[in-house]
Amino acid sequence: MMVFGNKKWVIFNFLPYEYKSLEEYLEKMALKGWFLEYIKGYCLKFTKSEAKRIKYSVDIMDSISFFDGKDTDKALEYREYCKEAGWKFVCESDKIQIYSSELDDIKIDIHTDETEKFNTIYKASLKYIFLKLITIILLLYSQYIGTVGSYNGHFLASSLSLSSLMFVSLLSIHEIIGLIIFFIFFIRGKISLKKEEKVDYNFKDVVLFKRSIYKIATILAIITFIYLSIETDIFILKLMIVIISLIFVFNYIINFIKNKNYKNKIIVISVTYLMLTILMIFAITNILFRNIGSSNGNEKNIDEVALNLEDFNDINKDDSEYFRVDKSPIAKYIFYSNEGNKMYLSYEFFESKYKWPVKYNFNKEINSSKEFGISYIEKETKLPQNIKVYVNEERFKYIIISENRMIEIYEADFVNEDELINIVYEKVFK
Numbered sequence: 001m002m003v004f005g006n007k008k009w010v011i012f013n014f015l016p017y018e019y020k021s022l023e024e025y026l027e028k029m030a031l032k033g034w035f036l037e038y039i040k041g042y043c044l045k046f047t048k049s050e051a052k053r054i055k056y057s058v059d060i061m062d063s064i065s066f067f068d069g070k071d072t073d074k075a076l077e078y079r080e081y082c083k084e085a086g087w088k089f090v091c092e093s094d095k096i097q098i099y100s101s102e103l104d105d106i107k108i109d110i111h112t113d114e115t116e117k118f119n120t121i122y123k124a125s126l127k128y129i130f131l132k133l134i135t136i137i138l139l140l141y142s143q144y145i146g147t148v149g150s151y152n153g154h155f156l157a158s159s160l161s162l163s164s165l166m167f168v169s170l171l172s173i174h175e176i177i178g179l180i181i182f183f184i185f186f187i188r189g190k191i192s193l194k195k196e197e198k199v200d201y202n203f204k205d206v207v208l209f210k211r212s213i214y215k216i217a218t219i220l221a222i223i224t225f226i227y228l229s230i231e232t233d234i235f236i237l238k239l240m241i242v243i244i245s246l247i248f249v250f251n252y253i254i255n256f257i258k259n260k261n262y263k264n265k266i267i268v269i270s271v272t273y274l275m276l277t278i279l280m281i282f283a284i285t286n287i288l289f290r291n292i293g294s295s296n297g298n299e300k301n302i303d304e305v306a307l308n309l310e311d312f313n314d315i316n317k318d319d320s321e322y323f324r325v326d327k328s329p330i331a332k333y334i335f336y337s338n339e340g341n342k343m344y345l346s347y348e349f350f351e352s353k354y355k356w357p358v359k360y361n362f363n364k365e366i367n368s369s370k371e372f373g374i375s376y377i378e379k380e381t382k383l384p385q386n387i388k389v390y391v392n393e394e395r396f397k398y399i400i401i402s403e404n405r406m407i408e409i410y411e412a413d414f415v416n417e418d419e420l421i422n423i424v425y426e427k428v429f430k
Helices: 016-031 073-084 114-146 159-194 204-231 234-258 265-293 299-304 355-371 417-429
Strands: 002-004 007-011 034-040 043-048 055-060 088-093 096-101 322-327 332-339 344-351 376-379 388-392 397-401 405-410
Touching: 007 204, 016 034, 016 055, 016 096, 016 114, 016 204, 034 088, 034 096, 055 073, 055 114, 073 088, 073 096, 114 159, 159 204, 234 265, 344 355, 355 397, 355 405, 397 417, 405 417
Parallel strands: none
Antiparallel strands: 002 007, 007 043, 034 043, 055 096, 088 096, 322 332, 332 344, 344 405, 376 388, 388 397, 397 405
């Protein structure tokens, strides 16, 4: 919720079959002196005035397409009917029309036929749920690829990845609840109509719970943005601001096109969606590549490097040293590579104060290696029992792990196996 002077913006997410909750909310806001000005998606804008009792009616028009703009012929015709019934048009958003009246006793209800009303709300709700599910499935798939489906657990060391995972998970829970309640509403509605009873549209508690989830997700997004603003360099922060700005521009352009009488409007909107999506992908790709490709971006974290060439009595040549340090409240991850005069050193280091992230990262690495036909065997050493050493069959890579630390190190040239393991133990685990 944001308040500026006599204006207030509130996020109120609901599906068509939950419209009663919106009506009750708007009436309570009117008693506090806040009156609805317009609605865009889930964002409600209110204007401050003298408090009074207002009756609101939220109507769902399934005959209006998502691609139709404002003030369609069907909508204007319907408003005339509502005006004659004592209702004043307030605003609209896609299939949703909102009316109000100061009359204490409305003689004519907007909704007359109970079966027609149920069918209209059911169809409109189904379309909203279908679009939401497609979005959530795509988001979950992208999260699966980047986290659960990845070849390691390094995402646990990224605050951005963790926040993104939590955000998508919250949205998924929100939509799954909406889907379950929708089926309950549909079954109950059919039973009520069969008994010639009124359909119950009261889902106040469900809407309240779903709004709480959205608030948590919003707070999480704000905290993540603040954290990234502090932790990242100025250039990346600017790119993030650009992306957020593009999202607002995206919505503005689409809404602008929808409200114009273009020929082949569906094609125009579809092409615009495609072009803006490409623009978004381009901006995000720039952030990722610039963040990963900048070798100087983590110079302030040089002291956090677990192991370097100097530990092997070597020095780097031609400024070839590269490293990246990622940290989150759960874990820390370091990637390091450097070419020296005698050897080439490359490793990935993972650390956590908890046991399960290290174990999870180890299992992911072992299982993903098996998918490529590479297996690790445990090597007998004189190291403490809590430190295990694994080497793949080709002796191309070593994994040394304790309860809280794990390092994957490529075999260093000019260093024999025992010397390599002992140096890593002394510098990293001891």
